[in-house]
Amino acid sequence: MTKRHLLLFFACILIGLKSFAADPSGADASGADAMASEGDDGYRLWLKYEPVTNASVKSEYLKYTTFIGCSAKGEIVQTASGELQVGLKQLLGKSVSATSSFAGRSGGIVLRIETGADTTQQGEGYRIQLSGGNIIVSSKSENGILYGTFALLRHMQMQQTIKGLSMASSPKVRYRMLNHWDNPDGTIERGYAGQSLWKWYELPERVDPRYTDYARANASLGINGTVLNNVNASARFMSQEYIVKVAAVASVMRKYGIKTYLSVYFAAPKTLGGLTTSDPLDPQVRAWWKEKVAQIYKEIPDFGGFLVKANSEGEPGPQDYGRTHADGANMLAEAFKPYDGIVVWRAFVYKADPNADRFKAAYEEFVPLDGKFDPKVIVQVKNGPIDFQPREPFSPLFGNMPKTPLGMEFQITQEYLGFATHAVYEAPIFKECLDSDTYVNGAGSTVAKVIDGSLHGYTRTLMAGVANTGNSRNWTGHPLAQANWYAFGRLSWDHQLTSEQIAREWIALTLTQNQKAGEHIKSFMLRSREIYVDYNTPIGLSRPWMGVHFAPEPWQNKGSRPDWTAVYYHRADSTGLGFDRTTSGSNALAQYRPEVQKKWNNPDQTPLPYLLWFHHVRWDHKLSTGRSLWEELCTRFYTGADSVKWMQQQWDLAKPGLDPQVYTDVAERLKVQRREAIWWRDAWVLYLQTFAKQPVPQGFEPQKQTLEEVKKSVNVYLMR
Template sequence: MARPARRRRLLAGFVLLLLAMAPHMAVASPPGGPAVQTGTEEDGHDLWLRYRPLAAARAQAVRPQAQGIVVEGPPTPVTDAARRELLNGLSSLLGAPVATLQSARPGAIILRRNDQSASQIAGLGTQGYAIQPLAMAGGMATVITANSDTGLLYGSFALLRHVQLGGTLHDFTETAAPKLKIRVLDHWDNLDRSVERGYAGQSIWDWWRLPDQPDARLTDYARANASIGINGAVLNNVNAVAQSLTAPYLAKAAAIADVLRPYGMKVYLSARFSAPIELGHLKTADPLDPAVQAWWNAKADEIYALIPDFGGFLVKANSEGQPGPGDYGRTHADGANMLASALRPHGGIVMWRAFVYSERDASDRAMQAYAQLQPLDGKFAANVLLQVKNGPIDFQPREPFHPLFGAMPRTQVMMEVQITKEYLGFANSVAYLGTMWQEVLQADTCRPHCGTTVAQGLEQPDQPTALTGIAGVANIGTDRNWTGSDFDQANWYAYGRLAWNPDLGADRIAREWLAQTFSADPHFIAPAQRLMMMSRQAVVEYMTPLGLAHQMATGHHYGPAPWVSDLARPEWNPTYYARADQAGIGFDRTATGSNALAQYAPELARQWGNKQTVPLDLLLWFHRCGWDEKLRDGRTTWQDLIGRYDQGMADVDTMRHLWLSIEPYVDDRRFARIDAVLAVQQHDARWWRDASLAYYLAISGKALPDGVRAPDRSLSDYKAIQLEFVPGITK
């Protein structure tokens, strides 16, 4: 009998029908029948912490090794959270109750905190853990050791991950510590529960019901973050309102902090720079004004009285209309250091965003952050982190790494990435961003010498005691599956794992996520992992091939609009970036153009400044090319551009084919939801390809090569498409 998901599938045309049928003719059910029972459904709420029962043979092998949990030493809220997670997780995985034990014995899992502060276990720091088997009279036990309660929590989740991925305990040895100290999610959430660039429902912070009625779901949020090592959350939008710092809302933030604290998470707030004017009724927010400094000192005292472990402030200043120190002729360092001084007595930090550009600056937008901030190297306080986006524009499907990485050796720099897919199709696409972030993290900055990656620069600042960190703009909302699309959970997971260890491979992380979220069966993992690993490049090809950027529609950034040229600021227009005309296409950032290449190390500037050695994926980012100019792959610019649009569209077809081929391994509800997303993505890939080519045909006067399909509609038809009530747009 056909499964419900198959009956519900909508196929668009005969070709798509064949595409859907092919995998079902080729793929057999796994031995012993389907991997999931027909008719089963999951809603996605459990994320990668599903803890579904192991196969009988595996459960039988592990059960004697996990008979109970022992917490040595006085219990704390954090060790209680670790113990509960182990009890619930192992009981579910093994199909038998696991007990709390009063003393160690064979088969026990022992949580052992090192309480000798003068003799910390080397290599673990304050957040790491060690897991190893322990021989004792009568058999074996497993011990998780750490220098802190939080380390024990992370070790407990690591052990559960190991079991979910097919491992047993008495042969398991792992020592791990995070390479970055601060690993935060930035929630662009507003007080009315709208979420800027959010595609998964409302904000999970229900401010109206706080502080008296914290949502029980926040505990699941904290658990999920702790399981992948995320240790902080910025609660409100970087486009902050001063009201977030008022007493009622600080009390609400304190209630959230109480829920997150047992899972090793601190709360942070985005601070509006002009708050002394708006809340304190001062006439200025000048960071060098003593009255302004006194106001922030008092505000910090007020916050820490409510939230003793408050993490600190995130600040967006003098960017896109936000107030900042530049309004008073002061530098970014002046502004950041003033706030840092207020937080320093309490142990708080400032994360100062480097996303700055000005409508009064006619220079290349990609160069403006470097120009403003690099001269301030060494001038930021010791509790300030400069938060730099992965690329110099704005979370594009592909960008070169930001030139500030490696260029500020005396400044603590953290990376900012966007988990929510503002420029990659929202929740209507499958785009695994682990490959994007790995590409940036492993990029060679050639600073201070070649062979120094972005990740190494983040992990190893000059001072051993320096702050290190990374921030991810969250894709989390009130949708039952948290992220709108089930596959977007993978990006939350990948961010956490790479924040813990930037040197982990995106392929390994994909396997981990798939096995825990769906099935560990290799017949499922192989095609699903292939789908994930090709997905982001597919989006690049059908949206911004050959190094194009920012070709998205105005404001909401969904869908193509390469023709837009009438917006108030030049750098908001897609035509600013592509610069297409009858002669050619591309942004000249060499010495003959904006010379943005000069902001990179000389070795990279030479490589990227040469059309024969620059990666073709960055060609039009750095170079202007004639339509008929022969590229080193043997095709002309025009041929290559068309070929890449077509390849991206074909890759999405392959992705859906791969998904249809593994239906027997996925429950009905999630299979149907992801299949529906892929169907939309097929439509959008064709839309992107056809609308873009219609524009370039008109602007260049070129003809399509023989055998190339013409766009389905006219350029005027594509220009007439207007989307209304698009999610993620807030006032």
């Protein structure tokens, strides 16, 4: 085990302790067979199917409950039919039987496979309409039938009228997947909701019923792929022992139209196969991977493909042999030629160069390779150039590789967003990136148009989300974190949806249909990200370092490499604060189009959310708010922390419309969030004050602790 993996191991232990403290149900409430407590324990997610209470709308629905007609007998259509039966029984109290003999009948719901020209992407689109006295759910594919069925049930759960019903929808992205950073020992890297869902020690003999509920939840959002294991992969997943285990999980996913993928350890030919090299151009290595892929497809005929992290953070890769990322990816793609699988190659790379800017690393390594990747390869790019920060500018890779399909990698799990104790609704983060304009083909060339293929004509398109699920009874630790899983799924299907639309939908399906309560919850959800940024990393601060990625430690300056320290990113000194990425600094701005550079090149014109990403600003510099940098920072830190009290008030106002168990769970976590927001505020303000040499502005209460006392509290936290 390398030093890096030891660090990750101990980080997982620390994370687990914090996760357990935040979610006492922890690993003991480990699945569908765990005893559910009274009230809403969050297990049903957004598939609660609670009885329709609007009498007139219910009577409309009941007119179409005579039968469920299935025009096909495929496994996924049968899944859709079974879901309809469950949904109608719970929503309307009506048991409805399925039949393949329904010609000439009316008053039912018909699931129909359409033939003829396909105008929907990969046939996964669906149409729902009233015709011949029936509700018709139609698609070119079984997957589309399943997605249409869930859309109809969502419509019913929202208690919307069925009069004049006519809906059609197709996914804008072809591969919509979750990336699980789950390890064979049951730990989850950056996981805050208990242990892994996958019980490898039980598989393949026992298949946990929770896998089915996981598949249902994903299919209801249109997610069609899942990567089961950590990108810091173990070679054991390439062994026959684990391939058989993965096949057992895949058999569950298949019924819901979900393909199973694996992360691979690039050096597996050496560590597992006994070869002397893992050089991607070596004939024996290429033959080993071809044989391995054939072995997988023998057990999993619909296997999705490989996800690869290589030559990043100590992981092995093709550069170990003087080869390029394209050489490595193309070698794996060659092994998939006889099959439908793909290779997803991550662009999260950066070297330990004390003179470099990590911001620039992915662009420098990948843009020269544009056009050199096999058609079966998708390069997966994080939304920002650093590492899932609370706010980042969009990655400059988007728009600069027109000959290479680029997939989006979002993070759903809250690595830098407060773990399982802070309520942060992430849809605004996703939307901020997707709606950013790259200007690669002029105005309107958004990141969304890059990843959906419409800008460059990609046929293979992908959006991936690093999962936030664990075996905690409510799946995600924090009940409101379920909304982030939901938001990712809905946006991967249709990136044109708004954050507000998704929040309103999720609240009604998951928490309450009390309109007044819903408005209070929606209000604080939509503001939660900005509130978090204000007390955590305002005006473009960032803070990654090698640790548990939560404790406020802006003074941290010791690491095995400069970019694994905090001071590398904020660059506070007696003059000012921020990372100069203009021509006078690292010149990272040059990686963007001139129109984007113009927005961010002048500190007086750069929007405040990105100011310190691109400029080292004097403490006394007057900003557009009329305040100096120091005054603005203090204002953000203080108002951000104080705004958590407002979030608590909004949650309290929603209490009459909420399940008591859900209310109490979130209310208690908000108390923790309030305390930790003050912790972050004090750590930053006291530390930066040593450089700014200025008092906290009038109107804000001075800190009750000294910097040394705060440092001591952080050290105690890290020792837990």
